[in-house]
Amino acid sequence: AQLRIEYPLTVTEYLKGYLDYYLYTDSKLLVIEAKNANIQRGFTQLAVELIALDLWSDADQLILQGAVSTGDIWQFGLLHREHKQVTQDLNLYRVPADLEELFRILVAVLGDSGAGRE
Numbered sequence: 001a002q003l004r005i006e007y008p009l010t011v012t013e014y015l016k017g018y019l020d021y022y023l024y025t026d027s028k029l030l031v032i033e034a035k036n037a038n039i040q041r042g043f044t045q046l047a048v049e050l051i052a053l054d055l056w057s058d059a060d061q062l063i064l065q066g067a068v069s070t071g072d073i074w075q076f077g078l079l080h081r082e083h084k085q086v087t088q089d090l091n092l093y094r095v096p097a098d099l100e101e102l103f104r105i106l107v108a109v110l111g112d113s114g115a116g117r118e
Contacts, residue, residue, distance in 0.1 A: 001025050001110045011055045019049055023110060029059065030109050031066040039075055039092070042068035047086045050079035065109050071095065074102055 007022040021032035031049050035042030046068045053064055064079040076089040093102045 009049070009052055009056060011052045015052050015055070017049070017052070019053075025110055027059070028061055028110050029053070029057070029064065030106070031064070033066065033068045035068055035070055037070055039068055039070060039073055042070075043075060043077060043088055046077055047079075047088075050077065050086060051084075054079055054081050054084075074098075076105065 001023050002025070004022040004024075005020070007019040008016075009019055010016040019031050020034040023030045023032070031046065031053060033042050033046040033049060035045075046066045050064050050066050057064075062081055064081060065076065066079075067074055067076045069075075072095050074093040074095070075091070076093075078087045078089075079085070080087065093105070095102065
C-alpha cells in the first residue's frame with residue numbers, strides 16, 4: 001500500500017481540504033482522520049472526506065472506508081457509494097488493548113481478499 005500524509009483533495013471550490021492519512025493500493029483505499037480528543041467531531045469530518053473522495057475517485061471500490069483516531073482510540077466508518085450512505089461503526093478500538101484486532105481490520109481493508117468492514 002502507498003501512504004500519503006496531508007494529502008490535498010479538491011473536488012470543487014467549496015469541497016476541498018487535506019486527508020490526514022490516505023492509504024491506497026491499486027484497487028482499495030482507506031482514509032484516516034487524526035484528532036486530538038473529540039472522536040465524534042472527527043467522525044463527522046471523516047464522513048465529509050469520504051463523500052468528497054466518492055466524488056473525486058473513479059475507483060471501482062463499492063464501499064469507501066475510513067477511520068478516525070485519537071491515537072489511543074480508533075473508530076471505523078463506511079460510505080456505501082451506490083446508496084450514498086455513511087455508516088458509523090459503533091465499536092471503539094483501543095490501543096494497546098485492541099491492537100491485534102485493529103491491525104487485522106487495517107490489513108483486511110487494504111488486502112486483496114475483498115474482506116474488510118462491510
